[in-house]
Amino acid sequence: MDAKLKKELIQTFSERLSQAAKMYLENCSRCGLCIEACHAYASSPETRYTAVARAQNIRRIYEEYFKKGKIAKKLNEAVEFSDHWMEKVYETAYTCTGCRRCMTYCPFGIDTGVIQGIAKMLLITADMEPKTLEMLADMSIAKGKTIEKTKENFATAAKNLEKEVLERWRSEGGEEVVPLDVQDANVLYVALAGKHSIIPAAAIMNAAGEKWSLSYFEAVNFGAFVGNPAKTKEIAGRIIDEAKRLNIKEVVICECGTAYRVMKHMTGEKPFGVITLVELIARYLEQGRIKLDKSKLPGKVTYHDPCQIARQGGIYEEPRYVLNHLTDHFVEMTPNRQANWCCGGGGGLVAMGEKDFRMKSAKVKAEQVKATGAEVLCTACENCHTQLSDLNEHYGLGVKVEYLSDLTAKALVQD
Amino acid sequence: MSDITPAKILDLKGLPCPMPVVKMSQEIGSVNVGEVIEVHTTDPGSLSDFPAWAETSGNEVVDTEQGGEFIKIFVKRNN
Numbered sequence: 077m078d079a080k081l082k083k084e085l086i087q088t089f090s091e092r093l094s095q096a097a098k099m100y101l102e103n104c105s106r107c108g109l110c111i112e113a114c115h116a117y118a119s120s121p122e123t124r125y126t127a128v129a130r131a132q133n134i135r136r137i138y139e140e141y142f143k144k145g146k147i148a149k150k151l152n153e154a155v156e157f158s159d160h161w162m163e164k165v166y167e168t169a170y171t172c173t174g175c176r177r178c179m180t181y182c183p184f185g186i187d188t189g190v191i192q193g194i195a196k197m198l199l200i201t202a203d204m205e206p207k208t209l210e211m212l213a214d215m216s217i218a219k220g221k222t223i224e225k226t227k228e229n230f231a232t233a234a235k236n237l238e239k240e241v242l243e244r245w246r247s248e249g250g251e252e253v254v255p256l257d258v259q260d261a262n263v264l265y266v267a268l269a270g271k272h273s274i275i276p277a278a279a280i281m282n283a284a285g286e287k288w289s290l291s292y293f294e295a296v297n298f299g300a301f302v303g304n305p306a307k308t309k310e311i312a313g314r315i316i317d318e319a320k321r322l323n324i325k326e327v328v329i330c331e332c333g334t335a336y337r338v339m340k341h342m343t344g345e346k347p348f349g350v351i352t353l354v355e356l357i358a359r360y361l362e363q364g365r366i367k368l369d370k371s372k373l374p375g376k377v378t379y380h381d382p383c384q385i386a387r388q389g390g391i392y393e394e395p396r397y398v399l400n401h402l403t404d405h406f407v408e409m410t411p412n413r414q415a416n417w418c419c420g421g422g423g424g425l426v427a428m429g430e431k432d433f434r435m436k437s438a439k440v441k442a443e444q445v446k447a448t449g450a451e452v453l454c455t456a457c458e459n460c461h462t463q464l465s466d467l468n469e470h471y472g473l474g475v476k477v478e479y480l481s482d483l484t485a486k487a488l489v490q491d
Numbered sequence: 492m493s494d495i496t497p498a499k500i501l502d503l504k505g506l507p508c509p510m511p512v513v514k515m516s517q518e519i520g521s522v523n524v525g526e527v528i529e530v531h532t533t534d535p536g537s538l539s540d541f542p543a544w545a546e547t548s549g550n551e552v553v554d555t556e557q558g559g560e561f562i563k564i565f566v567k568r569n570n
């Protein structure tokens with residue numbers, strides 16, 4: 077590794093050294109309470125898959141460049157930046173899904189997400205970040221600039237979804253079924269590219285008589301997956317500008333955990349609220365604006381708490397409230413809520429492929445699903461849905477993997 | 492109907508996020524420069540995603556078609 081890159085890496089590291097980061101790098105007592113907490117280690121017990129080992133890869137660099145004292149450095153196994161060590165940094169960043177389960181077991185609350193953030197930024201500096209994630213982030217940024225040219229085509233495609241939305245909920249006469257550019261709407265709904273992320277939500281909001289508008293942009297933020305704060309901000313900024321332009325009351329994020337985390341927790345003060353689609357559905361049920369028919373969902377149903385919505389966002393009860401309106405046969409996974417096992421697909425791993433690692437590191441998730449005896453496994457995050465579908469196939473779980481929104485839309489009582 | 496003759500047809504219907512763009516970026520190298528891939532998708536978002544991806548990768552969306560059972564996007568490899 078040349079001296080110039082080393083210097084740049086030290087600079088990057090120092091820019092990421094907030095007080096919190098310093099505390100997380102200095103306070104680990106090596107108690108090991110986080111070891112069993114990581115799904116990767118629980119599934120495949122190799123030391124490198126523990127939270128503490130991943131953090132050590134970053135901590136040892138910290139010791140070298142940001143701590144004083146020769147003896148202390150030796151004792152703490154300080155290492156210099158090298159090509160070999162950057163491979164370890166890569167392992168820290170991309171064998172971890174950023175699920176933060178470990179953090180909830182750590183007596184010091186050491187946030188692996190912050191340490192992972194340093195690792196990802198170092199990789200960007202060394203041009204070692206996963207190119208797929210970078211490409212997707214750049215596409216989203218370019219979309220912010222080219223959107224005027226493609227709006228008309230998107231509007232036609234949204235209009236073409238009418239029939240499928242109406243199959244789930246009949247519209248009131250004269251209403252737009254998938255409305256765009258609605259000034260002063262209560263809700264700006266931000267979906268993903270696929271129609272499966274638009275149709276159920278549209279049916280539900282129409283059934284509730286909501287004044288809503290579909291965003292031209294996709295909710296997911298690959299700037300966050302690749303760990304680039306500037307890109308994360310620019311990608312989220314497209315939606316924030318759209319919401320401001322339309323004078324929106326609330327931005328509702330589709331079933332995408334990362335999208336919710338970024339918009340809710342990483343974009344500062346905004347002149348509108350941010351909620352998930354599952355919270356909106358729960359609110360409609362509570363207000364009696366929609367009713368659901370339990371006969372549409374026979375058999376045992378279980379729910380996977382997406383890490384970014386549940387452990388990170390604190391949204392535990394709303395999905396259960398919705399499920400209690402959908403079925404009398406809901407069974408919890410064990411453990412659940414804050415202690416739920418990560419699906420193993422977060423942190424960009426699904427987009428990157430990484431199927432062997434994703435399957436190997438989520439054996440414990442597959443076993444947890446199997447133990448419920450459920451026929452339907454539902455969740456509220458597209459990334460989790462993809463990973464759970466892959467696990468279903470790989471481990472022969474024999475469940476139907478469903479989106480909570482789709483189950484809701486299919487059970488709407490038409491009155 | 493488009494009168495473009497594609498070198499390849501890529502079926503990306505019903506894939507989860509972000510697979511359509513990922514697959515497109517993987518497949519573009521499988522045709523020659525100047526040739527066109529005809530993409531079949533059911534994603535409304537692809538109509539904005541693919542032109543944006545083409546912009547960043549130096550390729551080009553030369554035509555789109557809607558109204559049938561699925562959306563068609565014609566992507567020309569430019570480099």
Ligand code: SF4
Nearest residue numbers: 114172173175176178
């Ligand atoms: S954040 Fe999740 S994946 Fe990462 S080390 Fe902690 S438990 Fe493991």
Ligand code: SF4
Nearest residue numbers: 104105107108110182
């Ligand atoms: S639980 Fe916390 S203090 Fe203990 S080893 Fe893990 S990170 Fe270090």
